[in-house]
Structures are given as C-alpha cells and as structure tokens.
Amino acid sequence: MPAADDDPDASGVDAPGAARRWSGWLILGVVAAALVVCCCSAAVGLLISWSAGLFHTPT
Numbered sequence: 001m002p003a004a005d006d007d008p009d010a011s012g013v014d015a016p017g018a019a020r021r022w023s024g025w026l027i028l029g030v031v032a033a034a035l036v037v038c039c040c041s042a043a044v045g046l047l048i049s050w051s052a053g054l055f056h057t058p059t
Helices: 016-051
Strands: none
Touching: none
C-alpha cells in the first residue's frame, strides 16, 4: 500500500488547474447569461415597437 506522501490528492487541496477550469466555466456562464439578457431585451423592444405601429407603413 503506498504511503500518503505518494498520493498528490491525499492533502485534500485541489490542484491549481481545477480552479482555472472552474473560473473558465464561470466566465463562459456569465457571457452566455449576458447574451441571453441582451437578446431578450432586444426582442421585447422590437415587440413593443411593432405593437406601437412603428414598423407599419404610413397610409
């Protein structure tokens, strides 16, 4: 049976690479959320403009 010193995960401390991967996913999540908010607000704005008649041809 190997000693505890031979196992790098025995200390209970995560590797630095794991923290970088987590922060990468966090950044991607924030960017995706920002895109969703922007697209939804643009769609709502277009819907309001359409219902106000701004896209209808004047008669």
